[in-house]
Amino acid sequence: MQNLQQVAISIGDLNGIGIQLALENHGKICELVKPIYCIDRAMLKQAASKLNLSIPEEFQTIEDIAPYFEIKPGIVSKESGAYAYASFCKAVELAKAHAVDAVSTLPIHKKAWELAGVKYKGHTDALRDFFDAKAIMMLGCPKMYVALFTEHIPLNEVAKSINAKDLTRFLIDFYHTAQPKNTVAVLGLNPHAGDEGVLGNEETIINESIKNAHKQLDKHVFTSPLVPDVAFTPHVRAHYTHYIAMYHDQGLAPLKALYFDEGINVSLNLPILRTSVDHGTAFDIAYKGFKLNALSYINAIRYIRERDEK
Numbered sequence: 001m002q003n004l005q006q007v008a009i010s011i012g013d014l015n016g017i018g019i020q021l022a023l024e025n026h027g028k029i030c031e032l033v034k035p036i037y038c039i040d041r042a043m044l045k046q047a048a049s050k051l052n053l054s055i056p057e058e059f060q061t062i063e064d065i066a067p068y069f070e071i072k073p074g075i076v077s078k079e080s081g082a083y084a085y086a087s088f089c090k091a092v093e094l095a096k097a098h099a100v101d102a103v104s105t106l107p108i109h110k111k112a113w114e115l116a117g118v119k120y121k122g123h124t125d126a127l128r129d130f131f132d133a134k135a136i137m138m139l140g141c142p143k144m145y146v147a148l149f150t151e152h153i154p155l156n157e158v159a160k161s162i163n164a165k166d167l168t169r170f171l172i173d174f175y176h177t178a179q180p181k182n183t184v185a186v187l188g189l190n191p192h193a194g195d196e197g198v199l200g201n202e203e204t205i206i207n208e209s210i211k212n213a214h215k216q217l218d219k220h221v222f223t224s225p226l227v228p229d230v231a232f233t234p235h236v237r238a239h240y241t242h243y244i245a246m247y248h249d250q251g252l253a254p255l256k257a258l259y260f261d262e263g264i265n266v267s268l269n270l271p272i273l274r275t276s277v278d279h280g281t282a283f284d285i286a287y288k289g290f291k292l293n294a295l296s297y298i299n300a301i302r303y304i305r306e307r308d309e310k
């Protein structure tokens with residue numbers, strides 16, 4: 001039998017659903033990889049007891065992640081934010097030291113990170129800084145992946161963030177790291193992709209970036225800016241597996257409408273492999289005995305396994 005890869009799993013916000021996913025799916029995860037959970041035993045026991053779940057055998061944990069605190073299901077808290085961040089940092093530390101082959105992250109709450117004084121909006125943002133690399137956030141599944149040119153910024157900053165230098169670099173990095181086999185659909189920004197300048201001009205910059213990228217790659221990879229409200233209709237989707245969106249909800253609203261259950265989040269263009277679930281902390285259903293959908297979590301781990309097999 002093939003040696004399984006070791007994967008550090010950061011435990012996410014312990015007031016949310018991540019720990020239930022980890023406990024309930026340990027058996028399935030162990031068929032794919034060897035997981036190491038970045039959580040102290042005492043915190044694990046507290047969570048398992050609150051969930052009324054037993055701790056599976058050979059559930060490998062790590063001590064001294066962060067101070068013990070009382071789990072408060074569904075509550076945004078500084079303590080839980082600090083623990084989630086420390087757990088993520090431990091997972092990255094293991095990957096940096098080559099003690100694991102990859103990292104997979106359970107969901108964190110952005111406000112809890114902020115309350116804990118964490119300066120990053122999310123994992124991707126932090127990884128960019130940790131590795132001084134231009135990480136690319138891509139979510140999806142083999143039927144449809146969407147990479148985000150801008151992500152966790154306010155909407156009123158999107159248009160001014162679109163410039164040819166950064167977008168050209170992004171397109172080239174995306175091509176090298178996502179390795180798309182087919183033409184990649186690039187979205188315009190404005191309604192009707194600007195309608196030849198009637199409704200905005202950012203498409204001129206997007207077009208220029210696409211041309212620059214084609215020249216530097218010496219191949220034709222990307223479409224011209226597509227009309228965003230048409231780009232995800234079934235007959236257009238039939239032509240593409242990879243999309244590039246100019247902002248978060250332009251890409252993720254259609255993706256999650258179509259593939260929320262099975263989708264994952266992958267950080268491209270980094271020296272380590274990091275995947276994640278595509279959903280958040282789901283505080284509304286945490287510790288309430290709800291049956292969770294675990295497909296995103298399992299697929300996030302499966303992606304790591306399949307990358308190893310390639």
Ligand SMILES: NC(=O)C1=CN([C@@H]2O[C@H](COP(=O)(O)OP(=O)(O)OC[C@H]3O[C@@H](n4cnc5c(N)ncnc54)[C@H](O)[C@@H]3O)[C@@H](O)[C@H]2O)C=CC1
Binds near residue numbers: 280293
């Ligand atoms: N990978 C990560 O760390 C991510 C973190 N977040 C963060 O999570 C927090 C909460 O985000 P929301 O917008 O409320 O989205 P959410 O994904 O936590 O919840 C949206 C809806 O989907 C349901 N849901 C989510 N995952 C589920 C699962 N596995 N099984 C069954 N139902 C599930 C929830 O109950 C809720 O009704 C925010 O701070 C957000 O930024 C959001 C996405 C990814």
Ligand SMILES: NCC(=O)COP(=O)(O)O
Binds near residue numbers: 121123124137252276
């Ligand atoms: N919308 C994706 C999300 O919020 C997760 O971001 P990250 O934590 O993977 O950077």
